[in-house]
Amino acid sequence: KAGVTQTPRYLIKTRGQQVTLSCSPISGHRSVSWYQQTPGQGLQFLFEYFSETQRNKGNFPGRFSGRQFSNSRSEMNVSTLELGDSALYLCASSFLSSGEEKLFFGSGTQLSVL
Amino acid sequence: GESVGLHLPTLSVQEGDNSIINCAYSNSASDYFIWYKQESGKGPQFIIDIRSNMDKRQGQRVTVLLNKTVKHLSLQIAATQPGDSAVYFCAENAYNQGGKLIFGQGTELSVKP
Numbered sequence: 001k002a003g004v005t006q007t008p009r010y011l012i013k014t015r016g017q018q019v020t021l022s023c024s025p026i027s028g029h030r031s032v033s034w035y036q037q038t039p040g041q042g043l044q045f046l047f048e049y050f051s052e053t054q055r056n057k058g059n060f061p062g063r064f065s066g067r068q069f070s071n072s073r074s075e076m077n078v079s080t081l082e083l084g085d086s087a088l089y090l091c092a093s094s095f096l097s098s099g100e101e102k103l104f105f106g107s108g109t110q111l112s113v114l
Numbered sequence: 115g116e117s118v119g120l121h122l123p124t125l126s127v128q129e130g131d132n133s134i135i136n137c138a139y140s141n142s143a144s145d146y147f148i149w150y151k152q153e154s155g156k157g158p159q160f161i162i163d164i165r166s167n168m169d170k171r172q173g174q175r176v177t178v179l180l181n182k183t184v185k186h187l188s189l190q191i192a193a194t195q196p197g198d199s200a201v202y203f204c205a206e207n208a209y210n211q212g213g214k215l216i217f218g219q220g221t222e223l224s225v226k227p
């Protein structure tokens with residue numbers, strides 16, 4: 001079956017703009033987690049959605065938000081972009097809640113903020 | 115901050131040799147650990163996992179060892195191949211922090227032909 005799909009693959013934005021990233025989990029998976037990956041900070045947990053509810057949230061400002069739809073697809077939004085938001089944003093899915101089993105990752109969305 | 119860290123940021127091995135990548139964790143309550151491999155331009159790929167009721171688990175050419183006494187995790191790759199070149203991350207289930215997976219900083223493995 002198809003893996004985790006993230007769109008778009010690359011994105012260039014300017015400071016102050018907002019951006020929406022999309023993630024389609026593996027069919028049947030109910031949990032979607034989002035991570036930010038940068039060379040300096042590694043993989044940082046953003047949030048997890050399970051059956052349309054935010055189950056967990058990392059230490060990111062409120063400019064970072066997300067949601068999950070009834071078909072388990074998820075979006076994350078970053079408002080008022082800052083240069084430091086440039087990163088690879090990874091989405092991962094699992095059938096059970098994150099932490100109970102392995103996550104399957106997409107290839108990510110590379111966001112560049114100019 | 116991160117509760118999982120890697121001892122070495124880079125590791126260079128000769129093709130055919132065995133590789134050992136180490137990871138330390140600080141959350142003694144963690145009960146599930148995973149190793150991921152990330153190649154350039156790709157997302158992390160699952161390699162092997164282990165639960166805290168085990169101290170060793172083997173896969174195809176890979177073995178994970180868990181020492182709960184010293185809170186140490188290692189990934190052993192047998193007969194390392196050029197295709198094994200990647201960044202390797204360990205991750206722990208911080209269930210007492212909400213159940214999310216926390217990742218270490220990663221170790222870059224370079225295989226010399």
